[in-house]
Amino acid sequence: MKMCKVCRKKPRLGRRVNNEGILFCSDDCYEAFEDSPNDMDHPYIDDYDAVRFEYMEWTGRYEQKLMSAAGRNLQAVKEELVEGIESVIEEFRDYVSLEGTDGVFSAEIYEYLQELENLTVVIERWTPGKRSKKATS
Ligand SMILES: [Zn+2]
Numbered sequence: 001m002k003m004c005k006v007c008r009k010k011p012r013l014g015r016r017v018n019n020e021g022i023l024f025c026s027d028d029c030y031e032a033f034e035d036s037p038n039d040m041d042h043p044y045i046d047d048y049d050a051v052r053f054e055y056m057e058w059t060g061r062y063e064q065k066l067m068s069a070a071g072r073n074l075q076a077v078k079e080e081l082v083e084g085i086e087s088v089i090e091e092f093r094d095y096v097s098l099e100g101t102d103g104v105f106s107a108e109i110y111e112y113l114q115e116l117e118n119l120t121v122v123i124e125r126w127t128p129g130k131r132s133k134k135a136t137s
Pocket residue numbers: 004005006007008009024025026029
């Protein structure tokens with residue numbers, strides 16, 4: 001896996017790229033790198049920022065929501081999460097049809113949308129694991 005251009009860490013959830021496809025682990029490292037071209041003029045930058053934010057939100061929070069629902073109405077919580085994610089994917093459907101073929105940001109957006117799609121499957125299959133067993137038994 002590629003490393004962050006600035007700190008050499010392995011990028012995870014907060015990863016971002018600039019419009020040349022250079023990879024950073026976080027907004028901080030992205031901003032610390034001075035040789036980037038100006039991304040703010042790019043036509044896809046707002047959508048890229050938006051979908052990246054949504055991805056981090058959903059990925060960072062779904063498990064906690066499922067955990068706190070376990071034992072009560074888990075299915076309803078699952079449906080709520082999946083519907084929320086699907087509405088995000090729907091909002092960016094233009095990029096689904098582009099399939100990432102229009103430059104670095106369209107490729108990133110497409111990848112996030114596929115990850116979100118995968119996340120709906122993960123949520124649907126989710127069952128309370130070790131951590132929540134204690135609370136439900
Ligand atoms: Zn970094």
